[in-house]
Amino acid sequence: EVQLVQSGAEVKKPGESLKISCKGSGYSFTSYWIGWVRQMPGKGLEWMGIIYPRDSDTRYSPSFQGQVTISADKSISTAYLQWSSLKASDTAMYYCARQSSTTRPFDYWGQGTLVTVSS
Amino acid sequence: QSVLMQPPAVSGAPGQRVTISCTGSSSNIGAGYDVHWYQQLPGTAPKLLMYGNYNRPSGVPDRFSGSKSGTSASLAITGLQAEDEADYYCQSYDSSLSGSVFGGGTKLTVL
Numbered sequence: 001e002v003q004l005v006q007s008g009a010e011v012k013k014p015g016e017s018l019k020i021s022c023k024g025s026g027y028s029f030t031s032y033w034i035g036w037v038r039q040m041p042g043k044g045l046e047w048m049g050i051i052y053p054r055d056s057d058t059r060y061s062p063s064f065q066g067q068v069t070i071s072a073d074k075s076i077s078t079a080y081l082q083w084s085s086l087k088a089s090d091t092a093m094y095y096c097a098r099q100s101s102t103t104r105p106f107d108y109w110g111q112g113t114l115v116t117v118s119s
Numbered sequence: 120q121s122v123l124m125q126p127p128a129v130s131g132a133p134g135q136r137v138t139i140s141c142t143g144s145s146s147n148i149g150a151g152y153d154v155h156w157y158q159q160l161p162g163t164a165p166k167l168l169m170y171g172n173y174n175r176p177s178g179v180p181d182r183f184s185g186s187k188s189g190t191s192a193s194l195a196i197t198g199l200q201a202e203d204e205a206d207y208y209c210q211s212y213d214s215s216l217s218g219s220v221f222g223g224g225t226k227l228t229v230l
Contacts, residue, residue: 044121044206044221044224047218059218061216061218095164104153106155107176109166110164
């Protein structure tokens with residue numbers, strides 16, 4: 001059974017750093033892209049970027065380039081999304097999802113990680 | 120402002136048919152890239168509902184259908200049921216952004 005399991009909810013202060021994770025199982029982790037999607041409270045889905053764990057090829061949405069870093073450790077089938085200095089506006093639910101190629105659908109999704117940034 | 124445009128809300132009575140449109144441009148839907156649809160029930164992660172414009176994943180009822188023409192796509196739901204009340208999102212690939220784009224989402228209310 002394909003599963004993407006994300007790390008738990010986080011509460012952080014502005015300026016702090018954070019790294020959340022997404023662990024894949026039940027499929028060949030290095031054969032699929034992992035994408036990250038933001039959903040701000042009461043808002044829609046926003047594509048942030050994707051990574052191909054086999055060679056770490058990474059693409060970012062222009063809206064998120066320079067704001068976050070996407071990485072992966074194929075040895076433990078885990079992808080990451082990290083911030084070096086959080087802002088209150090980063091408060092959102094973050095989902096990881098799997099794609100077989102960059103034009104294909106996101107066929108499996110993680111359960112989401114809620115990030116709350118508040119002083 | 121989302122790259123793919125959807126109506127913010129649609130509604131229908133049980134048993135009726137509703138459609139949700141998704142309008143793009145020459146760099147995404149109009150360029151021939153497939154459109155995919157997701158259903159997000161309250162408090163849950165999005166779920167793939169339709170892929171490749173009109174293909175249903177296993178387990179999705181045939182009450183759901185998809186189509187695409189030119190720079191637009193549509194999701195139709197027939198025989199509306201209370202359990203269909205959710206947010207629906209379209210998604211495609213955009214060549215100018217070199218990545219995926221989502222529609223702003225449509226809230227379906229079953230009256």
